[in-house]
Ligand SMILES: Nc1ncnc2c1ncn2[C@@H]1O[C@H](COP(=O)(O)OP(=O)(O)OP(=O)(O)O)[C@@H](O)[C@H]1O
């Protein structure tokens with residue numbers, strides 16, 4: 001599944017990463033705890049989180065996570081956008097809860113990390 | 115190659131700066147992206163620990179043909195029981211640290227899992243020292 005399809009399925013809003021809309025996503029993970037995210041060793045992971053801060057972007061940078069969905073209507077700040085752009089990370093805002101967002105993507109075929 | 119970075123305790127906005135710089139350097143040098151990821155994840159967790167639990171720290175990185183050696187030395191409260199601190203799930207993180215997305219008690223064990231060699235020493239009331247080594251096959 002590519003990013004464009006992800007955005008459509010969850011009814012999200014692509015905030016940053018327009019040029020990477022064809023990036024393929026294979027697996028998903030949902031957490032507000034960055035140390036949990038940092039233990040993953042899969043690639044092409046999409047992260048769903050309610051934690052909207054710079055550390056979420058840094059965590060994605062270190063873990064080679066290509067796309068972050070901010071659920072629960074959390075807003076992406078300018079600093080987050082700048083850091084994401086610098087590291088080619090796609091950012092999506094979404095009004096639904098983490099549970100609903102994850103459920104929709106799971107149903108559409110995104111695999112869990114474990 | 116030799117690099118040094120300072121870390122300020124409590125300043126989450128800059129946590130990850132050293133790891134980010136190291137990642138840029140390693141991507142140029144190493145083709146095995148798993149090694150790059152393991153090493154920067156280990157350093158990032160260590161940086162966040164200084165920000166979350168100590169007062170100030172320094173990161174010293176030495177990249178050689180056969181290994182990457184990273185030392186993270188901080189001035190801080192130190193760790194009384196290291197084996198307990200290494201346990202997954204053990205955390206004394208403050209509310210502020212948890213709001214930042216940390217405090218799962220996973221960091222130290224994750225650093226160990228992501229390094230080929232890992233040493234930790236600490237003195238209560240003085241500070242903590244970590245040494246992380248990643249061995250390289252070819253560079
Ligand atoms: N540099 C340090 N100085 C003082 N205490 C530390 C330091 N690093 C870790 N600790 C202590 O060890 C505990 C466990 O550390 P660890 O990194 O495993 O988990 P955490 O930082 O609490 O949460 P997480 O890393 O999952 O976000 C910490 O809660 C803290 O009490």
Ligand SMILES: [Mg+2]
Pocket residue numbers: 159162163216217220221222
């Ligand atoms: Mg930690």
